[in-house]
Amino acid sequence: MNIRTQAMQAYSSAATPTRTERDREYEAVAKITHRLRAEADRTPVDFPALAEALHDNKKLWQIFATDVSDAANPLPQDLKARIFYLAEFTHQHTSEVLARRGDVAPLLDINTAVMRGLRGGAA
Template sequence: MTSTQTLSPAYGRPDIGLRSPRSIEYDLIARVTQRLRSAWEARKQDFAALAAALHDNNRLWSTLAADVAEPGNGLPAALRAQLFYLFQFTAEHSRAVLNDGASAEVLIDINTAVMRGLRGTGPEGGA
């Protein structure tokens, strides 16, 4: 591998430094959600992809939970508590999807609602 190939990923997104943390969070949640949605739709053909997508979603929520649990987190306490609860629910429900055949739709809905919040839009897409 040449040095150009090695550095390519680092320079592949020149706009990354110009984006807000909120925008970066939105894009990360959107990617995880899209992967979860696709894996859920194809679960009968590729259960391993569903398990991997659930794992990624759990990693996302675990990271968010760790962040909101930090004493210096600037979000309001009530919002921090709600996000931590969503982490707990997501972990529990993911196990139910894998073990009991529960639907992953609620996990997709939760992520979508968080994305709306990050964008500042309400449930119907309006402000």
């Protein structure tokens, strides 16, 4: 390996863009949404795996609810209220899905809309 190659490798990580908080939120929602969709689409449904994905989605939304409840959160009040409402809906609807009285589709729709919002409308 020559000196030029070593220098390029040493500085290549500096060229990698810095991930923002929005990027991390998007990745978390996308990962859980992908799992939810995969488990819901499985035939036959592996209910324990679906329940685990639902639980993880519920935990994510609890984190969002906690975050927007913090007075130091800089988001506009209206947006914080809407996120909190979605967290409450997600909590209640997850219980319906786990009781086999509800469909996963509304949860997927919500997560997809949030990903779209985190990407500025292009998810």
